[in-house]
Amino acid sequence: MTTAQTQPAAKPAQPDAPTRLIVAMALAQLGAYLTILTPVVVTMSIRVAEIAPDDKAAALGTVLSVGAVLALIGNPLFGAMSDRTTSRLGRRRPWLLGGMLLGFAGLLIVALGGSVPVLTAGWALAQLGVNATLSTLTALLPDQIPAQQRGKVSGILGLMTSVAILLGSTLAAVLAGNALLMFAVPAAIGVATVALLVVILKDRPAEKGHFAPYRFREFLATFYVNPRKHPDFAWNIVSRFLIWMGLACVTTYQAYLLIDRFGYTTDDVANGILVATLISTVGLVAGSTAGGILSDRTGRRKPFVLGAGFVIAAALLIISVADSFAVFLGAALIFGLGQGVYLAVDLALATDVLPNPDDAAKDMGVMNIANALPQSLVPILAAPILAIGGGDSNYGLLFLIGAIVAVAGSLLVRMVRGAR
Template sequence: MSAPAPNAAPAAAADTESSPERSARLTGQRVGGVFTVLYILAIIGVWIALLTPASVTLSLRIADLDPEGKTSSLALVAGVGAIFAMVANPVFGHFSDRCTSRWGRRRPFVVIGTLVGGASLFVIGTAPSIPVVLVGWCLTQIAMNAAMAALIAILPDRVPEERRGTVSGLMGMTNQVATVSGTFLIATTGTQGLGMFIVPAAIGLVLVVVFALYLKEVPRGKAEVPPRTWLDIPRSLWINPLRHRDFAWAFVSRFLVWTGKALLLTYKTYFLMDHLGYSSDRAASILSWAMLVLAIGVVLGSNVSGWLSDRLQRRKVFIAVASVLFGIGMGVIAVSSTLTGFIAGIAVAGLGQGVYVGVDYALVVSVLPDSETEAAKGMGLFNIANALPQSVAPAIAPLFLAIGGGSNYAVLYISAAGFALLGAIAVMFIKGAR
């Protein structure tokens, strides 16, 4: 993975170049089909390594170690891990922005982060107690989010504006593809032993290394980056919302829409059991199909919206339409008293979610503060808008459910629709993007 020497260029020309243009000139590598495929596969690889334990195997491991207190132990491990994830993404994104390694700014964090994350999953798989699992999961979240922060920053670093919608659309489906892939992997590895942790981590590492070997980066000289201080860490967690209003509105929009999504996903099982009257076994069977419907909607919506937004060179309208679609899906679920209505709402919500994730990365890149020098930090902070709703939604949901005497799922999902519609309104305040 040796880096090519930079080519000379007039300073005046360099001053007018975008980051993708400069990278293409210095490395001789442009974003084409092979680059895009390997890039998307690398993102899927990191998600497989992280989401497979997050959604399935971590809970199984905790149940083995603490069968009586598994619910509270899982809440502790997952909750503390989520905090580390939110902090690690922008902090390591900032370190990646300032990296002067001979391997480039992004490759060391992508490869080492995935490798350390895999080793941390090994710790979980062999842990003798819940405290060791907690340490292992926190290390996994730190390492994998360091890798993801550097990977996501490659979008503003390398992808030209006219292709960002298409690539953003592909990025938008990676989470769902990884989740489904992880489910099939567990069916192959089984739910006992190290395999359910190591196999997803190994697949992620292979996909990441293949992309890292293909990626060309030019090292930055130490004179090109500001001196490092301990204040860099708190600074990496802050972008002034008053100075950078467009970025702030993009963050608020995603936070609101993702809060609505979290309300749906967190309480979908209880909705089927308490509101529609299904047994736990039947609800689990229904949800497997419902999540497949959701995934199809996400994949379809993200790819179509990303491609079309490039053709039209517009992003905001797709975000607004997506938020409205998601809100409609939540509204359908709120008034539903049948399984058909629930599945129909899931389908519409999945399509709306897909349209949103197909464009929102491309949108935020266009309003990213200091994108030439601090892209990973900015994208890392933006990703907090994904993670924070996972903590906020369970905290506020009981307030909506309690209205009218309790178990008021209609109010819960109408509220979720309201969050999504507010997200559509928020994006309209962005001035620096079309």
């Protein structure tokens, strides 16, 4: 018998995902983040400043803090529900579209509300709905995309986050002065893009009887993955959470930084954010494109996360001492570059360390807490930090702490042993 005959046949590569699916996933990612990040980055801070101008930092923390709880609950809960859905429409489609419709309703309440409690209730509903969509969207990466494409597709999906911020900032500037349109237009785009994915997606229902009944005990278990059994998954969550805490310092508080440090007002701050977002997007596109391609070619994820964390921290340090808008724009370019590299490998690394492919949506939902929670947690922590030294504008300390946290998160990725 020849050597060739004794060699086992090579395992055939899984076929590449169709381009139309990747495009639809990217558009849906863009729409979902456009819906939820436009308020976080621009419009919610403007709305709060209009309603409570004398206590805007604390009021913003109050509104967004509810989102922290809903993100904590919604992502893994709806992910687990999606994994178990036996509807003939499939296990992902109902949650994708249903979540966006609920989010749209919540943002209408925010747009029409005239008090902090009403804004808080509307934002809670919006966070609950959009997080249901996001937990299901991220599960499509391990569901639908073969391993050889995940770095590239992860980079494309990661890029959509900043494209969403850029588009949202543009819409906010164009629609400034009309609260209803500032919230409703991004949400309507989100519903439309997710609906397109639902039409294109080849989804399948969960197998009946494959999962245990979903009772309260299982609900509690949704939020827990044993770190002893799955240490790589646990370390990646901690690393991801800390890096996103650093990122959220900019995305959440740049509006008030421009108002308090550089003289912008609630009427024109959207224009300043738009310029900064355009600059950061240049860096992000470069970082995301290069990071995704190089990560796939080398098969490595961790070095890119490590490098990205230090670049993000450098940008935060520059912002902490920036004394002019021009310096802030330079930092925004560096920030975009680091964020782009990180987003290019973030989802790919997460899928590499999933504990169980059958629970992909649930586990990715748990992972999503690490990037969703900081968007709402940072405002809670920022209010007392900004007040140190008197007043409510100690942005230097806030961004310094953000830089330290981002570095810590990037260093912890070295603890992930099951990925390169």
